[in-house]
Amino acid sequence: MEHYFSQKQTSVPKIKTIAGSLRGNHIHCTTISGTFSKGRIDPGTKLLIEACLMENGWKVLDFGCGCGPVGIAIAKAFPGVSVTMIDTNERALGASRLNAEANGVRNVSITRDLKDLQDFDCVLLYPPMHAGKKVCFAMVEQAKSFLKAKGVLQVVAMHNKGGSSIKLWMKEVFGNVDDISKKSGYRVYASKKGSS
Secondary structure, X not given: OOOOOOOXXXXXXXXXXXXXXXXXXXXXXXXXXXXXXXXXXXXXXXXXXXXXXXXXXXXXXXXXXXXXXXXXXXXXXXXXXXXXXXXXXXXHHHHHHHHHHHOOOOOEEEEXXXXXXOOEEEEEEOOOHHHOHHHHHHHHXXXXXXXXXXXXXXXXXXXXXXXXXXXXXXXXXXXXXXXXXXXXXXXXXXXXXXXX
């Protein structure tokens, strides 16, 4: 069965353009069927964008970028960051490339290649809960390998719909986890990679 976390989409693409203010900037995105949250900016996505800890100069990974609103909003709000956007969904990557260009962000790169992803200051993740815990837990583990020492993983999820188990797994993998924001049932969790 085809899902937004599938690599290839075979459904007829349906396109919709959406716009709004994200992290203090006007962002417009083309969304396409077969990708996550087609037709709108999901409230979890919006919370991650608005609440994530971020500093200019950071090297940031948008892990599972979809059509790109998180990476694009962060790149626009923090022109001193370098954002890498990655997804398995080829249709999502195509939309991300179009949206990065349309929003005039030049401090982004978009890829589907996991190789050589390392030394990030920050990984931003909205795990695909419909793919199951095994996939989501594996993404948390992968995220740790992408981070430099003292780098931070920031995850958004619905706390009462699988997010609480993600939070516990982050604590298991990183040895620490904090809630940094919550709204409408969603929470942003953060874990810092140790220096060893």
